[in-house]
Amino acid sequence: MVSMSSRMVEVADFPSVSLGNTRSLYVYLPPSYHENTEKHYAVLYMHDGQHVFSADERGGSWDMHLTADRLVSEGRMEEIIIVGIATVPHQRLNEYFHDNPRMHHVFEPPFAGEQYESFIIEEVMPYINQQFRTLRGPEHTAMMGSSAGGIVTYNIGFRRPDVFGSIAVMSPYFVKAHFDGGGELKEHPFYERYGTHPKLRIWLDMGGAEGIFMEKYAQQEAERLIQDGFVPGEDLMLFLDPGAAHSQSDWAGRAHAPLLYFFGDIGEPASIKLYGDSVVGVRGPIKQLNPVITYDSGFVHTLMNGTYHVESPELLMLLPDGTLKPQTTGSSRITLQMGKLIADKEITIVEELPELVKVAIQVKVPPSTPVSPMIYAGFEIPYCGEGVYKGCAMVPHGLSFTFKVSRGFGLHEKIGDPEVKRRSFTALSDMELLYEVEDWDI
Missing domain, CATH: 3.40.50.1820 (Alpha/Beta hydrolase fold, catalytic domain)
Structure with missing residues (x-):
């Protein structure tokens, strides 16, 4: 039809x-x-x-x-x-x-x-x-x-x-x-x-x-x-x-x-900005910059190979793909130039960052919520009884999560505060997170 x-x-x-x-x-x-x-x-x-x-x-x-x-x-x-x-x-x-x-x-x-x-x-x-x-x-x-x-x-x-x-x-x-x-x-x-x-x-x-x-x-x-x-x-x-x-x-x-x-x-490049972690460890996870180019049309993309200048190369080396190679502790400013566009970023080098951090999450749901074996809050966490779900995971350092608590495909929480549309966290250190679901979208 x-x-x-x-x-x-x-x-x-x-x-x-x-x-x-x-x-x-x-x-x-x-x-x-x-x-x-x-x-x-x-x-x-x-x-x-x-x-x-x-x-x-x-x-x-x-x-x-x-x-x-x-x-x-x-x-x-x-x-x-x-x-x-x-x-x-x-x-x-x-x-x-x-x-x-x-x-x-x-x-x-x-x-x-x-x-x-x-x-x-x-x-x-x-x-x-x-x-x-x-x-x-x-x-x-x-x-x-x-x-x-x-x-x-x-x-x-x-x-x-x-x-x-x-x-x-x-x-x-x-x-x-x-x-x-x-x-x-x-x-x-x-x-x-x-x-x-x-x-x-x-x-x-x-x-x-x-x-x-x-x-x-x-x-x-x-x-x-x-x-x-x-x-x-x-x-x-x-x-x-x-x-x-x-x-x-x-x-x-x-x-x-x-x-x-x-x-x-796509138009012409209008601006460039360096995204990514500002802290890197001599020992620990490999970090990589994300240079985003915005065009006058609104087009955006990530520059995969750039020409970087490092203010203190004895502290930090930088590959063309944005991979950071820290040498010793301190801080250094890095600059990326593409034509007339310039972006810079201050990078702090510490002795060590953990590869993984422990994230523990507890979610309390309304009493009327049907019991599910698992609930999703960035990752799956199991039911512990009395409307509470608890779980923990070893998360790669720097990994970010933005989500709504859900109990199945399309079954998301309703967040009452109009300024808060979704939950979010970044795993930079061990953390314990407590969430309470007010209601569910119907």
Whole structure:
């Protein structure tokens, strides 16, 4: 069933032969679509389509229609069609995971990624091309997704660069990281690397406060892509988004950047800022700076290789990728220059920083809350009785978490204080955190 507004189309109960189910497709039509009836448009396909243009009880909206309209009205971006492909209840991970040997060590099959890929390419795309005035070919076709939607975007992009010429891989679920019963962090990379360099433009990002979705996973993959032949600033853009969590609102907040990269003009660099820890140990965890460049268009990305000047090189060395190499205790100012833009930062070097810090969390929930074996508060913590959950974990030094307490997918706490939308903490030393849930979102 097709329902129409002037600019938004919902195709309800769209059937899939490949997957044997139905779902909605949500289609955004650009401002001139109904006036300029001879014009054809590039297409962006997006996963988790129910959140692309609106919110529901499971999560917020990316508001992609608002972002696209704004960039078009500013003359920053060409008009495009955006297709949001909704998920099917309880099938999301099955459909977003392609099968590979590593998957079987981490998750239970089935893995229907190949069938989902066929569904998009052989069923959704022909329908969209038939019903709407689209430009064909990979140079006019892009894909975007986050979390598990990020890994399926990555896989489809590398498997079918003949179809998709640009992919936005946002906060990708590349590694299953969790704390075991003893609070020790376990990391299981389960994605397949292709080791190829197809004609493909890649946007890759991760937030700085996503907890166990760590910046290093995106950083490491970006470095491997460079080894495969991708060139930063040309066919690869990395953005480590300072302070961003693993949420629709944070993905919405930076979705303009891949839109500009794929379909617009990123403009000229306007400012540069150095993010990252200001304290580093001669002994302890490796620290890396995050130089973020902001453009006059609003485009942002992380500079992967820069020319740094260290005021006191006898105290501190700095690699072009921003990795800090402390030599002895003290402090030194570092400077990064890119053209006429300059950023600096004071770094304090101490004798030692711990690799891990102990974080203990206690959460008290309302008496009416159904008992769950676990509750999520940055990481999973077990039920201890009488409406209290307690747990602890050994967390990598400097790791940041921004979250809402939740008791299942989409079952988040309601925070009464309008100034406090989410909880957050950074693991810089051993800490004990006490949270009390006032109520739950319905």
